[in-house]
Amino acid sequence: MSREKILEAIKKNKPAPKELPEVIGFASTYTNLTITFAESIRKAGGELITVQDMTSIPARIRQALPGMQRIADLVNESPDTYRHLLNDPASLEVVVLKGRLAVAENGAIWLHESDCVNRVYPFITQHLVLIVEQHTLVGNMHEAYVIMGNMMNSYGVFIAGPSKTADIEQSLVIGAHGARSLLVFLVGPGV
Amino acid sequence: MRVALFVPCYVDQFYPKVAIATLKLLQRLGLEVEFPAGQTCCGQPMANGGFEHYTAGCNSNFIKSFSGYDHIVCPSGSCVLHLKDHLHDEKQEAEADRIRSRVYELCEFLTDIVDLQSLDVSFPHKVALHQGCHGQRGLQLSASSERVVPFFSKPLRLLQMVHGLELAPLDRPDECCGFGGTFCVSEEAVSSAMGLSRIADYQQHEATVLTGTDMSCLMHQEGLIRRKQLPIKVMHIAEILSGS
Amino acid sequence: MTYNHHKDHSAAAAEFLVNKERVQWHDDALWFVRSKRDKAAFALPEWEGLRTQASAIKDHTLSCLDEYLQQFEQNAARNGIHIHWALDAQEHNDIVYSILARHGARKIVKSKSMLTEECHLNDHLEQKGIEVVDTDLGERIVQLNDEPPSHIVLPAIHIKKEEVGAIFHKHLGTEAGASDPQYLTNAAREHLRQKFLTADIAITGVNFAVAETGSIVVCTNEGNADLGVHLAKVHIACMGIEKIIPRTEHLGVFLRLLARSATGQAITTYSSHFQRPAAGSEMHVVIVDNGRTTQLGREAFRNSLKCIRCGACLNTCPVYRRSGGHSYHNAVAGPIGAILAPNLDMKKNADLPFASTLCGSCTDVCPVKIDIHDQLYQWRQVLVQEGYVATGKKAGMKVMAAILSSPGRFSMAGKLARKMLKWFPRLAMNGKLNPWGRQRELPEVPAESFREWYKREHGK
Ligand code: SF4
Numbered sequence: 001m002s003r004e005k006i007l008e009a010i011k012k013n014k015p016a017p018k019e020l021p022e023v024i025g026f027a028s029t030y031t032n033l034t035i036t037f038a039e040s041i042r043k044a045g046g047e048l049i050t051v052q053d054m055t056s057i058p059a060r061i062r063q064a065l066p067g068m069q070r071i072a073d074l075v076n077e078s079p080d081t082y083r084h085l086l087n088d089p090a091s092l093e094v095v096v097l098k099g100r101l102a103v104a105e106n107g108a109i110w111l112h113e114s115d116c117v118n119r120v121y122p123f124i125t126q127h128l129v130l131i132v133e134q135h136t137l138v139g140n141m142h143e144a145y146v147i148m149g150n151m152m153n154s155y156g157v158f159i160a161g162p163s164k165t166a167d168i169e170q171s172l173v174i175g176a177h178g179a180r181s182l183l184v185f186l187v188g189p190g191v
Numbered sequence: 192m193r194v195a196l197f198v199p200c201y202v203d204q205f206y207p208k209v210a211i212a213t214l215k216l217l218q219r220l221g222l223e224v225e226f227p228a229g230q231t232c233c234g235q236p237m238a239n240g241g242f243e244h245y246t247a248g249c250n251s252n253f254i255k256s257f258s259g260y261d262h263i264v265c266p267s268g269s270c271v272l273h274l275k276d277h278l279h280d281e282k283q284e285a286e287a288d289r290i291r292s293r294v295y296e297l298c299e300f301l302t303d304i305v306d307l308q309s310l311d312v313s314f315p316h317k318v319a320l321h322q323g324c325h326g327q328r329g330l331q332l333s334a335s336s337e338r339v340v341p342f343f344s345k346p347l348r349l350l351q352m353v354h355g356l357e358l359a360p361l362d363r364p365d366e367c368c369g370f371g372g373t374f375c376v377s378e379e380a381v382s383s384a385m386g387l388s389r390i391a392d393y394q395q396h397e398a399t400v401l402t403g404t405d406m407s408c409l410m411h412q413e414g415l416i417r418r419k420q421l422p423i424k425v426m427h428i429a430e431i432l433s434g435s
Numbered sequence: 436m437t438y439n440h441h442k443d444h445s446a447a448a449a450e451f452l453v454n455k456e457r458v459q460w461h462d463d464a465l466w467f468v469r470s471k472r473d474k475a476a477f478a479l480p481e482w483e484g485l486r487t488q489a490s491a492i493k494d495h496t497l498s499c500l501d502e503y504l505q506q507f508e509q510n511a512a513r514n515g516i517h518i519h520w521a522l523d524a525q526e527h528n529d530i531v532y533s534i535l536a537r538h539g540a541r542k543i544v545k546s547k548s549m550l551t552e553e554c555h556l557n558d559h560l561e562q563k564g565i566e567v568v569d570t571d572l573g574e575r576i577v578q579l580n581d582e583p584p585s586h587i588v589l590p591a592i593h594i595k596k597e598e599v600g601a602i603f604h605k606h607l608g609t610e611a612g613a614s615d616p617q618y619l620t621n622a623a624r625e626h627l628r629q630k631f632l633t634a635d636i637a638i639t640g641v642n643f644a645v646a647e648t649g650s651i652v653v654c655t656n657e658g659n660a661d662l663g664v665h666l667a668k669v670h671i672a673c674m675g676i677e678k679i680i681p682r683t684e685h686l687g688v689f690l691r692l693l694a695r696s697a698t699g700q701a702i703t704t705y706s707s708h709f710q711r712p713a714a715g716s717e718m719h720v721v722i723v724d725n726g727r728t729t730q731l732g733r734e735a736f737r738n739s740l741k742c743i744r745c746g747a748c749l750n751t752c753p754v755y756r757r758s759g760g761h762s763y764h765n766a767v768a769g770p771i772g773a774i775l776a777p778n779l780d781m782k783k784n785a786d787l788p789f790a791s792t793l794c795g796s797c798t799d800v801c802p803v804k805i806d807i808h809d810q811l812y813q814w815r816q817v818l819v820q821e822g823y824v825a826t827g828k829k830a831g832m833k834v835m836a837a838i839l840s841s842p843g844r845f846s847m848a849g850k851l852a853r854k855m856l857k858w859f860p861r862l863a864m865n866g867k868l869n870p871w872g873r874q875r876e877l878p879e880v881p882a883e884s885f886r887e888w889y890k891r892e893h894g895k
Pocket residue numbers: 696741742743744745746747748749771797800801802803804805807
């Protein structure tokens with residue numbers, strides 16, 4: 001069987017054991033995670049709005065994405081509310097989801113399977129809105145994985161900005177296959 | 192301190208002035224320098240072509256010629272790197288080992304051993320420095336642009352000691368010129384294109400002189416410059432530093 | 436698309452270089468990517484430390500590769516993922532096909548996977564009447580144009596936007612003459628959305644496979660891997676054995692390096708972690724050897740298996756930038772391709788390790804510290820000794836070695852060479868006999884060599 005052949009060949013050919021490095025990663029030194037995060041979101045092609053609490057978000061979404069009809073706010077409402085919309089995900093214009101954790105250094109927002117409600121929603125919607133609580137910000141990826149390590153058991157994704165490509169002559173185009181825009185609400189009393 | 196001068200084979204035959212400049216520069220610094228007469232070549236041309244197994248003769252001849260010196264100095268980063276990486280001899284490995292740790296590229300020697308702080312020469316021209324890759328990345332004569340380390344450059348620091356010399360900033364400060372030993376003929380088209388890109392960079396920044404630590408890179412670029420009859424003079428760094 | 440009858444690198448490069456303006460454009464585009472990478476790398480003071488850690492993690496992993504693969508297999512299986520093992524490209528393709536056949540699948544969407552490119556999976560499936568749509572925009576462009584990718588991260592970097600416009604006009608019905616990247620990307624989006632929505636099975640590559648969790652990580656900017664996977668009933672992920680890393684925390688190191696090295700982004704837009712199939716769907720991982728265990732056994736070359744396919748060594752390579760990806764006639768081009776390809780086929784790829792000046796920029800840029808240029812040097816030695824280099828060259832080298840190892844012969848030959856150049860410069864400058872002279876002058880011949888001068892000056 002190929003499995004055995006491959007494992008045998010590896011055993012025969014692999015080098016002498018080498019140790020893993022004792023320390024993995026580096027502590028981040030960002031003094032203000034909010035500012036760094038905002039900057040990273042902008043660089044990744046997204047837009048960031050800071051709010052004190054969640055109440056104003058629905059209105060701000062309509063303001064930021066005018067003319068959108070097919071909006072599924074899966075943070076403030078139950079998916080049942082949108083059954084008609086969600087039955088045809090390809091027609092979704094705006095999906096609102098909540099991130100579990102976000103990384104200041106690169107603007108990546110972590111969504112666990114349950115945060116996506118359905119794995120395809122953050123990708124198939126024309127526009128994506130993500131809500132991030134300020135206290136979930138971490139400095140870099142090492143710090144993120146320390147926290148996430150125990151949260152992963154099915155599917156999860158880091159999302160940093162809207163879908164993009166530069167495959168035609170290296171010119172950046174926002175909106176390749178996934179969301180054409182990313183709007184992030186950073187929620188917290190001190191922001 | 193017994194210092195031996197190693198002159199790369201092609202410098203010996205085609206650029207004696209570079210070897211003379213190196214010798215005079217070292218002598219002016221008060222060093223006693225010998226030129227071991229039996230020397231030939233470091234073996235790099237064969238080795239880089241895939242024929243390292245043909246270099247045993249070069250290696251034993253090199254060891255014979257350069258045994259017993261405190262320092263071996265050579266005006267070519269590429270040859271020095273080859274020696275440091277590949278000089279071996281089954282019959283006299285201890286001596287090969289000793290030599291590998293005592294062979295220096297000229298700028299490296301002037302910086303690390305002589306600890307040169309000033310030079311009494313002037314050269315009032317706008318100069319582009321070509322960092323030969325083997326010296327730069329291999330011997331660490333200067334920080335390469337890929338690596339996130341504090342900037343340093345031994346040849347640059349030496350050039351900055353020369354009165355009146357203006358350094359031309361370059362768009363790509365350490366891109367390869369395309370010489371590459373046998374590469375320059377086996378991949379002639381790419382090699383020439385690479386060289387011409389470098390030259391365009393020098394011209395863009397109005398350099399009138401091109402210098403470097405490796406005559407092989409310079410020979411290739413000089414060949415391109417002369418064919419196009421461009422107003423750039425090509426000089427080895429030893430020629431500038433020695434005031435010749 | 437395969438390269439059955441290919442020119443050697445130098446001939447293909449010379450052809451590529453005929454259009455000077457285009458080469459300049461190609462060189463500039465890639466240098467631009469390299470510059471973005473520099474900016475991103477220099478923004479992290481711990482960059483070199485990250486490289487060191489990444490390299491050490493990979494070294495360790497290779498030294499226990501069999502154990503980690505089994506650990507991965509166990510954990511993945513426990514999570515309901517089907518694991519398959521393939522010795523070579525053929526078996527890989529057969530496994531993929533058998534999964535498709537079992538599901539009666541006719542329509543496949545595939546996100547970027549250099550492994551499936553290496554195995555020529557598309558050809559294999561298309562011959563069986565299956566539609567395979569590459570969904571990465573760059574890959575779709577080259578697929579429609581019936582050619583292989585020219586770069587592992589930027590598959591269509593060699594194609595101009597006007598040409599993309601023509602390709603899309605022909606295949607997707609965009610307006611004739613349109614060349615605006617925004618417009619063309621949008622047309623591809625509409626076209627591929629239909630493909631995503633109707634696909635039976637999605638195939639993806641794997642960037643990292645984590646042994647301790649049995650999960651795989653796939654990174655894209657476009658979101659095409661996720662759209663494909665989440666809309667299809669079956670997900671097949673294809674990975675080489677070297678994609679394994681031991682632990683989740685190691686992802687932190689690699690994800691910080693990967694996108695910065697590849698495009699200068701801090702991270703790719705989507706980094707998706709698949710640990711379990713979605714409810715009601717099926718997930719398969721095909722683990723492929725295809726020569727990798729052989730490479731593992733070649734001491735000088737084994738650490739080429741540390742590669743995370745970021746493409747930085749291609750972008751920085753002055754030869755790659757001026758010869759184009761297709762001149763390497765191998766799925767993976769550039770410096771890393773030149774050390775991977777001879778392992779697959781020494782005869783076919785004997786030219787590649789010589790397509791380099793050994794400048795070492797690749798080694799310095801590589802996020803996992805592969806000693807690429809040293810391996811190119813080592814491959815040259817191996818290829819010569821195994822007899823894959825022309826006999827004429829061998830004879831020449833022998834003569835050269837004889838001359839250069841003896842001071843007497845050297846002095847005489849040197850004198851003769853200088854005389855010859857003086858007397859018959861035309862002969863030496865004949866471009867056919869001597870490629871040196873096609874675009875270059877020879878050095879001016881001095882009257883005497885240094886050793887002659889030295890003897891004269893210093894008596895004896
Ligand atoms: S060899 Fe290094 S630089 Fe090249 S693609 Fe692989 S990881 Fe990137």
